Amino acid sequence: MGLYDRYLAMRVRRSGASLPERVALVITERDLLEPGAYGTLTDFLGWAFEHGAERVMVSVSVLDPEAVPTLRRALSDLDVPWPIAVRGPDDEDPATADTPVQVNIGLGGKAEFATAVRRVAEAVEAGDLSPEDVDAEDIEASLVFPEDPDLVVKTGAERLSDFMIWQSVYSELYFTDVNWRDFRERDYLRAIRDYQERQRRFGR
Numbered sequence: 001m002g003l004y005d006r007y008l009a010m011r012v013r014r015s016g017a018s019l020p021e022r023v024a025l026v027i028t029e030r031d032l033l034e035p036g037a038y039g040t041l042t043d044f045l046g047w048a049f050e051h052g053a054e055r056v057m058v059s060v061s062v063l064d065p066e067a068v069p070t071l072r073r074a075l076s077d078l079d080v081p082w083p084i085a086v087r088g089p090d091d092e093d094p095a096t097a098d099t100p101v102q103v104n105i106g107l108g109g110k111a112e113f114a115t116a117v118r119r120v121a122e123a124v125e126a127g128d129l130s131p132e133d134v135d136a137e138d139i140e141a142s143l144v145f146p147e148d149p150d151l152v153v154k155t156g157a158e159r160l161s162d163f164m165i166w167q168s169v170y171s172e173l174y175f176t177d178v179n180w181r182d183f184r185e186r187d188y189l190r191a192i193r194d195y196q197e198r199q200r201r202f203g204r
Contacts, residue, residue, distance in 0.1 A: 008189035012051060017196035019052030024149035024171070026163050029062045029071065029106075031155070031180035038074060040183055045080055045101060047188045055100055057145050059163045062106035065089070075103050087144060104144050109165035116142035116166075143167065151195050153188070155180045172198055 012019070025044060031037055041058070048056045060075075062068060068088050076086045085099040089107040104112075119142040123129040129138065140146065148167045154175050164171075174191040176183075 002186075005184075005186045005189065008186055008193065009051075012189055012192050012196065015193070015196050019192060020149075020151035020172070020195055021053060022055045022057070022147050022149045022151075023048045023053045024057040024059065024145075024152040024164060024168070026059050026061070026152065026154040027180050028156075029060060029064065029067055032060065032071060032074070034179075034181040037180060038078065040180060041075075042078055042080055043185070044183070044188065045078075045082065047185050049082070049100075051189075051192055055102070055147060057147075057149055057164075058101070058103045060103065060105045061108070061162070065106065068106050071105050075105070102145060107144060108162035110162055112144050113139075113165055116140075139166065151191065153191050155183055 027041075032041075045056055058075075060071060062071070072086055072088055076084065078084060080101070082100040084101040084103060086103040086105065087107070088105050089111070116139050120129065120134055120138050123138075124131055124134070143166060145164060145167055148169075149164065149171045152164070152168050152171045152173050154163075154173070156177065156179050172195050174194055176187055176191070178184075178187050
């Protein structure tokens with residue numbers, strides 16, 4: 001860690017403001033084709049957990065569906081000390097809430113929400129749920145990521161790319177023009193400092 005990085009880390013520690021416990025990262029299939037991309041992801045996970053995260057959610061947007069199996073194998077084989085749950089667009093079951101690292105490949109927020117609504121409709125049709133009893137918790141129980149992120153980090157562009165439409169409604173969004181291949185610890189620390197300086201209102 002360089003001198004500037006140590007300075008940022010000191011500011012994070014001394015600020016007294018809360019740290020994000022649930023961190024989401026939005027990257028693309030192309031990002032993971034860059035040399036060293038998986039090493040950067042491993043580093044990112046380490047930075048997040050070192051600086052207070054309890055859960056890290058990674059969404060990988062995919063243009064070529066044929067790339068999903070390769071990405072899934074590579075992400076499942078990440079050499080990290082935390083359990084990883086990797087889901088593809090054809091997986092039916094939501095991620096388990098107790099898995100520290102949750103990865104979603106290729107399933108956009110619109111498709112995720114539509115799947116959740118379909119499951120609720122099926123429960124109503126089966127008589128397991130009354131229409132008048134349907135609430136937000138029923139939808140959330142069927143989403144890919146069962147928790148709302150405190151902080152969403154998006155590299156390379158200021159757009160969410162159809163990511164976590166439901167869960168990120170009250171999240172703090174941090175966009176950086178730094179491309180994934182160039183993302184360093186100082187960039188993550190900047191995201192945390194930005195988070196610490198915001199006053200979260202949760203829609204109020």
